[in-house]
Amino acid sequence: MYDVRGNIRKVLADIPEGVSLCAVSKYHPKEYIEEAYAEGQRIFGESVVQELRQKQPLLPSDIEWHFIGHLQTNKVKYIAPYISLIQSVDSIRLLKEIDRQAEKNNRTIRVLLELHVAEEETKSGLTPDEAMAMLEEGEWRVLSHVEICGIMTMASYTDDEEQIHREFARAHDFFEQAKKKYFATQPSFSIRSYGMSGDYPIALSEGSSLVRVGTTIFGPRVY
Numbered sequence: 001m002y003d004v005r006g007n008i009r010k011v012l013a014d015i016p017e018g019v020s021l022c023a024v025s026k027y028h029p030k031e032y033i034e035e036a037y038a039e040g041q042r043i044f045g046e047s048v049v050q051e052l053r054q055k056q057p058l059l060p061s062d063i064e065w066h067f068i069g070h071l072q073t074n075k076v077k078y079i080a081p082y083i084s085l086i087q088s089v090d091s092i093r094l095l096k097e098i099d100r101q102a103e104k105n106n107r108t109i110r111v112l113l114e115l116h117v118a119e120e121e122t123k124s125g126l127t128p129d130e131a132m133a134m135l136e137e138g139e140w141r142v143l144s145h146v147e148i149c150g151i152m153t154m155a156s157y158t159d160d161e162e163q164i165h166r167e168f169a170r171a172h173d174f175f176e177q178a179k180k181k182y183f184a185t186q187p188s189f190s191i192r193s194y195g196m197s198g199d200y201p202i203a204l205s206e207g208s209s210l211v212r213v214g215t216t217i218f219g220p221r222v223y
């Protein structure tokens with residue numbers, strides 16, 4: 001196994017106070033998560049519902065599970081009882097289903113809007129224009145069992161640091177505008193989730209408040 005505990009300490013040393021670490025444990029066995037947990041890590045990110053469903057009952061109940069992958073509406077029900085933050089909301093339809101399942105479970109589920117700011121084609125999420133249109137349209141306002149707490153985004157997979165800066169800056173612009181226009185009275189709209197193993201230092205310089213780090217902590221994933 002990788003020196004998971006040492007790696008957690010190194011990443012934590014890199015990130016300023018007030019920034020949180022989501023340890024991305026997808027495709028890693030539960031023993032890796034237990035190592036990180038022993039180091040005090042509590043936030044873990046998973047991207048496949050089936051995998052999360054297998055791991056969650058076997059691990060401590062005070063873990064805060066974040067869902068970071070593409071989420072199909074028909075699978076929301078499986079994670080709704082315990083998920084701490086769904087970072088990957090990319091449609092009003094998904095948001096409504098999360099609201100419905102949260103209500104069934106008598107709770108409020110916190111979510112982030114997933115933004116597509118990468119110049120490469122392959123990334124998922126709403127463009128800033130689409131996300132703004134969704135907020136403007138206003139259907140989300142009547143959903144009383146979800147709380148939109150900010151944004152999540154991924155930069156292009158590239159060596160061009162300027163480009164990565166530019167993409168995160170675009171996400172940050174959206175965050176500021178949305179906050180001013182729609183969430184000025186909601187202090188919980190505060191999460192900027194950007195930065196992965198390859199680009200979290202850049203993300204931090206562009207105002208990230210939550211980095212999602214997998215490989216640097218747990219090593220390469222075996223799919």
Ligand SMILES: *Cc1c(COP(=O)(O)O)cnc(C)c1O
Pocket residue numbers: 024026047068069154196197198212213214215216
């Ligand atoms: C897998 C994944 C990560 C972690 O990526 P690493 O490069 O391993 O740090 C972060 N965010 C999302 C959305 C992911 O799917």
